[in-house]
Amino acid sequence: MSDCMSLEILNLRKSFGAATVLSDISMSAGRGEFISLVGPSGCGKTTTLNIVAGFEAPDVGDVKIDGVSMLGTPSYRRKLGMVFQSHALFPHMTIAENVGFGLAMQHVPKPEVAERVGEALAMVKLGALADRYPRQLSGGQQQRVGIARALTVRPKVLLMDEPLSSLDAKLRREMQVEIRRIQQEVGITTLYVTHDQEEALTMSDCIVLMNRGHIEQAGRPEELYKAPKSLFAASFIGESSFLDANVEALSGEAALVRIDPATQVEIARAPWMHPNARLQLAVRPQSVGIRSAGAGEGSIEGVVVSRAFVGSVIRYVITLPGGQEVQAQPSAQQDFLPEIGDRVGLSIERPRWMAFAPEKAP
Missing domain, CATH: 3.40.50.300 (P-loop containing nucleotide triphosphate hydrolases)
Structure with missing residues (x-):
């Protein structure tokens, strides 16, 4: 010391x-x-x-x-x-x-x-x-x-x-x-x-x-x-959505990951990943963009099941086709602010995804 x-x-x-x-x-x-x-x-x-x-x-x-x-x-x-x-x-x-x-x-x-x-x-x-x-x-x-x-x-x-x-x-x-x-x-x-x-x-x-x-x-x-x-650190420090997924393919520094039959995303590759490997994804609500369904190429789609106004932001919960949920927290000043039951698209940049080898759920 x-x-x-x-x-x-x-x-x-x-x-x-x-x-x-x-x-x-x-x-x-x-x-x-x-x-x-x-x-x-x-x-x-x-x-x-x-x-x-x-x-x-x-x-x-x-x-x-x-x-x-x-x-x-x-x-x-x-x-x-x-x-x-x-x-x-x-x-x-x-x-x-x-x-x-x-x-x-x-x-x-x-x-x-x-x-x-x-x-x-x-x-x-x-x-x-x-x-x-x-x-x-x-x-x-x-x-x-x-x-x-x-x-x-x-x-x-x-x-x-x-x-x-x-x-x-x-x-x-x-x-x-x-x-x-x-x-x-x-x-x-x-x-x-x-x-x-x-x-x-x-x-x-x-x-x-x-x-x-x-x-x-x-x-x-x-x-x-x-x-x-x-x-544990991702679950205790700050809010996150946690999703079960598996690796479909690896290419260079990227990994193609499937969350459910209708939903796949590209994330940063980690050394421990291999094709068909199980993993848990995490993403912060602030890292999730929300838009009209079909408006963005390659975006994830789901249905709004919860909406809460908390002043400067709106807190959303969106259910994906396979039943897993993602939280989003856009600004309350954003032009597009869907209602419960609306189908929406979610955009998440590749570096915003966090991936962990499977362990006990938080």
Whole structure:
């Protein structure tokens, strides 16, 4: 690992009884980098965070902060800031007192506490509410108080475990922007746990997708969205339509694939493909063009079975002749917007198709 790494997680393994929770987990974060751990419940993301925090000890592996091993170092000496789903604010204390609590426990002089509390509250735009009590704040404001409290101790790494899951959808989106703004302004390395893949795509420099205790794929949000390496990654990060198909013929860098007796498409060839090979195709709704039936040469045809207006786009589900379904999501401003029961043509450029060797369906 590079010397400029702020956080290093090295070959972590962890079991509880006979259940293996983590299998050889490794990742690193540079200074100021925002890393999201994402995956379904039970995949090991919170256990990873707890090991970094010092709440759990790994069976094997190490955690380093600024190149120094944290094994055996208690949580309160790791120079971490922590924000959790529960705001955990003291109801009898003012906002300023809550934010300064950790500093007071460290016996920081009162003038310095006041200065650092003021800086932190200004950072989260709550300076005018310093004398209020938690019950007088909204859920989003309380969560910002929790962030301010974590930042006052000037941590080297900020840990956040599902901090927005208790908020409604609109407030959650607003807080995603606010947390990212604060994190970038402070320039603090952040490890963020969420089950919400949209949240991870929105906020992260890097996403680590976990599945059953191992890392399925890690990379920039655009990489995981555009080039998932497995069927699981394609199904968990973003929306996709999944279609059973088989290879009919191979030619150069292309493969001719049949989805049903009436539907065949050309996709990019993969090394593992051979004639008659079974595969699963995936395509993002945004990659599917929709037009009048028969209007485009070589387009797939099907029937609209579902139509939902969601503001800027229309969400369609189209059934192909063999019964499999494709989702499309054209702009609501598009001239051609069919109704349920209409026969339509679908256009999908060859690079937009993702192909995977058969495995258990998502």
